[in-house]
Amino acid sequence: MSSEPKRKKSGLKPTIGVFKFASCDGCQLSLLDAEDELLGVVGAVDIAYFPEASRNMLEGPYDIGLVEGSITTHHDAQRIQEVRRKCKTLITLGACATAGGVQALRNWKDVDEFIGVVYATPQFISTLKLSTPIAEHVPVDFELRGCPINKYQLIELITATLAGRKPNIPAYSVCMECKRKGNVCISVARGIACLGPVTQAGCGALCPTYDRGCYGCFGPMESPNTASLTSQFRILGQTDDQISRAFRSFNAWAWQFRRASEECKRT
Amino acid sequence: MSGRGTRTIKVDTLARVEGEGELYIKMAGDRVSDVKLRIYEPPRMFEAFLRGRHFSEAPDITARICGICPIAYQMSAVHAMERALGIKIDPAVRLLRRLFYCGEWIESHALHVYMLHAPDFLGYQDVIEMAGDHRDVVEKALRLKQIGNRLVQLMGGREIHPISAAVGGFYKVPSKVQLRDLMDDLQWALNASLDTVRWTSTLQFPDFEQDYEFVALRHPAEYALCEGRLVSNHGLDIDPAEYEDRFAELHVKHSNALHSIVRGRGSYLVGPLARFNLNFDKLPDTARQAAADAKLRPPVKNLFRSIQVRAVELVFACVEALRIIVDYEPPSFPRVDVPNRTGVGQAITEAPRGILYHRYAVDEKGIIVTAKIIPPTSQNQRRIEDDLREYAAQLAAWPLEEATWKCEQAVRCYDPCISCATHFLKVVIQRE
Secondary structure: OOOOOOOOOOOOOOEEEEEEOEOOOHHHHHHHHOHHHHHHHHHHOEEEEOOOOEOOOOOOOEEEEEEEOEEOOHHHHHHHHHHHHHEEEEEEEHHHHHHOOHHHHHHHOOHHHHHHHHOOOHHHOOOOOOOEOHHHOOOOOEEEOOOOOOHHHHHHHHHHHHHOOOOOOOOOEHHHHHHHHOOOOHHHHHOOOOOHHHEEOOOOOHHHHOOOOOOOOOOEOOOOOHHHHHHHHHHOOOOHHHHHHHHOOOOOOOHHHHHHHHHHHHO | OOOOOEEEEEEOOOOOOEOOEEEEEEEEOOEEEEEEEEEOOOOOOHHHHOOOOEHHHHHHHHHOOOOOOHHHHHHHHHHHHHHHHOOOOOHHHHHHHHHHHHHHHHHHHHHHHHHHHHHHHHOOOEHHHHHHHOHHHHHHHHHHHHHHHHHHHHHHOOOOOOOOEEOOEEOOOOOHHHHHOOHHHHHHHHHHHHHHHHHHOOOOOOOOEOOOOEEEEEOOOOOOOOOOEEEEOOOOEEOHHHHHHHEEEEOOOOOOOOEEEEOOOEOOEOOHHHHHHHHHHHOOHHHHHHHHHOOOOOOOOEHHHHHHHHHHHHHHHHHHHHHHHHOOOOOOOOEOOOOOOOEEEEEEEEEOOEEEEEEEEEOOOOEEEEEEEEOHHHHHHHHHHHHHHHHHHHOOOOOHHHHHHHHHHHHHOOOOEHHHHOOOOOEEEEEO
16 A cells, blocks of 8 residues: 555564454554553564554464454454454454453344434444354354453463463452452442452452442353352342343353343343 | 546555544546545444443443543543433542543553554554664653553553443542652653654644634633533534534444534534644643644644644643642542432533543433434544545645555544444545
């Protein structure tokens, strides 16, 4: 596009491509937000495709593909197939790519009516009925959680992938992080409804540290007992609507949260 | 190129903008016959799924519209809800919100000035390539951005989708000591911002002035962030609640983002240029002096100079943050109780890219019945197309590749956030 010669792949360093689907751009921004590590990362790899940061867009294949966003259109459902073919290792970044994102709230509604709410001429809009995670379309090598992701987990994941080792990213609950921080349990001590027990760690137990209940933005932990938490929420005086809304936020389409949000309305 | 033949300027994936879009310009000689900023970022339909949620969830849900300016969404949401529910906030909370917003302005402006916009002026594809020749500049930019992020992190837990903002105040507020710990960094950031004003004024700007209708929030005592009247250089002066009476949104076929116009007039411009031109008198002395030294006086009508104006706003944000921290006394309660009740409320706040409008109606259980969100990029969209119609005509004699790059640059001056507007960008110029 420009008259300048394009930067070439060095051929020596591993290449990274960053691909966006339906999302807020926050997870890929995390890479630019890693101010202390960014120049180190770009020294170790060739950023071959990252339109948010560069107009230099090189053809694949890529060693690592980082995918942000969920699949919501026919065009994107095809594009992810192409992206998968070009990437040796495919990593999804964040709640949209891993669980369908907040836009999966449409999955319980009539999408045509939704379009009518936002757009004056609905026939101009082309979209699928469901917002779905990347793994429902193609095999994914690693799913990084969070809305947004934790940038240090991203750096760890890239480093581990380049080194060919398993990344150190725990799948236990937010409660573990709270205990390690020495927080007094806000749910036990103050009766605040908190999704911490069923939510995967990674944020550093932010919400309880800031005097509010966890809202589940890292999605379900490895073995979440959502039924037990639902009972506890009822004891704390939460209505079924409130409990259902709590499970239906940024990871609403993750099956454990989805089931919990539907069950509390049935029982 | 002579005045004959058609050509198409086409950028399939516009880079260094937030979100996904494409630019298409069709020309016959030096006449531009068609300009389309096509936003293909898929629609996410926030306004629809906000219905049925509780008002207290609005700041966290709407933040997810944009990972670059989540605080803007949180601030417009809390102010609109507080108007709907008749809530008055503590003056100390009001100042903390300004401080929180300053953090986002520093982080977002530093990102745009150095990492997204500067490579255009220096002829690089991206900041990584730029770092090869100007490592000191890039390192300074990263530290500046990091200081903005640190402020946001302290107040909101994390830089992207912070978790502390609430209708009625904050879940938790920082202590005096915690804020004072940031002062050395912010003082460094202020000096770096003054350097940024000087550095950006050494860049070469194309000669491209347009008559814009500038629209920004104006506050009687300060450079407006969250409160004030909505004013323009064409006589507009309204309360945010009257916004929808005076502005209209149009749905065009080529874009998943709605276009906004001033009713009866047409396109308008929001963002740094509009704020600087309308509120120059409210900038702190340090920022006004820095602008004067850079020979920057309102009205600035050259879009390409927005990089300089962002630098001046960086100075403002650092001065303002320091001022708030020096005088800070924590509020007695981080937030006031907000009971459920029916109401309708509107608010406009100044996102780094320009005004962001929210309107909500809630029922007696505090459940959202309707929501309306108009982000800055959709407001600028029509103006971007109007600018390109003029600018592409000026570039008729340029080789296609260079003309294409120049048009891309014009779009980037707006710091468009396309994730917001549909909630990326390709450029195409077709010459006949």
